[in-house]
Structures are given as C-alpha cells and as structure tokens.
Amino acid sequence: MKLLKDKVMAEGIVLGDQVLKVDSFLNHQMDPNLMKEIGREFVQRFEGQKITKILTIESSGIAPAIMTALELNVPMIFARKNKSLTLKNDIFVEKVYSFTKRETNEITVSKKFMHSNDNVLIIDDFLANGEAAFGLARIVQQSGANVVGIGIVIEKSFQPGAKLLQEAGFKLESLVKIASLENNTVTFVEE
Numbered sequence: 001m002k003l004l005k006d007k008v009m010a011e012g013i014v015l016g017d018q019v020l021k022v023d024s025f026l027n028h029q030m031d032p033n034l035m036k037e038i039g040r041e042f043v044q045r046f047e048g049q050k051i052t053k054i055l056t057i058e059s060s061g062i063a064p065a066i067m068t069a070l071e072l073n074v075p076m077i078f079a080r081k082n083k084s085l086t087l088k089n090d091i092f093v094e095k096v097y098s099f100t101k102r103e104t105n106e107i108t109v110s111k112k113f114m115h116s117n118d119n120v121l122i123i124d125d126f127l128a129n130g131e132a133a134f135g136l137a138r139i140v141q142q143s144g145a146n147v148v149g150i151g152i153v154i155e156k157s158f159q160p161g162a163k164l165l166q167e168a169g170f171k172l173e174s175l176v177k178i179a180s181l182e183n184n185t186v187t188f189v190e191e
C-alpha cells in the first residue's frame with residue numbers, strides 16, 4: 001500500500017534494529033484519512049469472506065479495526081488488556097506476551113459478543129512474533145467462531161510471526177512488509 005509506505009518513510013522512527021515508532025499517525029496521534037484508506041484496503045483484500053465481526057486488541061489496533069468495521073458495516077470488538085469487574089465465566093481469556101512492554105497480559109473478550117456462527121477478521125497494528133495475533137485467534141477459537149483471516153498494518157517480516165501464522169493455516173494480509181530496520185533504515189520487502 002503505497003500511501004502507507006510513504007507515511008512510514010516520512011514519519012517512521014527506527015528504534016534499534018527491532019522496533020519502529022509510528023506515533024505520529026498510528027500509535028499516539030492518529031491520521032483519520034490514512035485509517036480510512038487502511039479500512040478500505042483490508043476490505044478489498046478479504047473480499048467475499050462474509051465477515052461478521054472485526055476483532056482487535058487495545059489500544060493501537062482500534063483505529064484500523066473500526067475503519068474496517070465501518071466499511072463492512074459490522075461490529076468491531078477490542079480485546080481488553082485489563083480485566084474489568086466481570087465474572088470469569090462471562091469472558092474468554094488468553095495470555096499474550098507483549099513484544100513492546102515485555103510482560104504477559106491476560107486479554108479478555110466478553111462471551112456476549114462472539115458466537116459460534118461468527119466469521120471473524122482479526123486486525124492489528126504491528127506483527128512481530130505473532131503473540132497478539134495468536135492470542136486473538138485462540139479467543140475466536142474458544143468461542144467456536146471461524147477466523148476468516150488476519151490483517152496487519154505493518155508486518156516486520158524479519159521477525160517470526162508472519163511465517164508462524166501462515167504455517168498455522170491463517171490467511172494473512174499485511175499492508176506493508178518491512179524486511180529490515182538495520183542501520184537506522186526502513187527497508188521494505190520487495191514485491
């Protein structure tokens with residue numbers, strides 16, 4: 001997606017060899033027009049899949065997920081990282097190790113919002129080791145619903161998540177793919 005690549009080149013900040021900071025348009029300040037285009041792009045890439053729900057994880061997945069949901073006219077659910085005061089048997093719970101915070105969170109989704117007849121598209125901002133995406137997929141599987149696919153805004157292809165998700169049989173669509181962040185430079189995967 002050229003618009004997104006251009007934005008990453010213009011505003012992305014490389015932190016070490018592993019982390020890309022994009023807090024001017026995705027992770028802190030958000031660019032609504034870019035989010036709208038991202039929503040449209042995901043809808044095109046998963047066309048014909050009869051999606052009934054979008055699932056993401058708070059907080060940075062919410063913007064691309066809500067724009068995709070708006071485009072499809074379906075609800076969007078975000079998994080919570082902090083337990084609310086709900087009874088354990090009302091929620092699906094999975095453990096997810098956070099790449100950026102280096103801690104394990106329990107993520108939760110209310111059983112009210114996901115059912116066995118749902119076709120769920122998972123959306124997230126970044127893909128690194130795949131922990132968040134696998135955790136979300138396990139939540140969908142707990143509910144008995146179907147994972148239609150996984151849509152990622154920025155995939156870091158030099159980390160193992162993409163390969164692991166594909167090997168597990170998930171349809172993965174990443175809007176930009178980064179081959180390397182070495183030498184303070186963003187290098188995209190050639191397509």
Ligand code: 5GP
Binds near residue numbers: 022127131
């Ligand atoms: P994974 O679960 O695939 O290991 O990592 C993905 C999650 O970690 C995403 O939800 C995202 O919030 C965060 N993350 C991973 N890598 C980066 C990165 O390079 N930059 C930013 N801003 N977030 C990242």
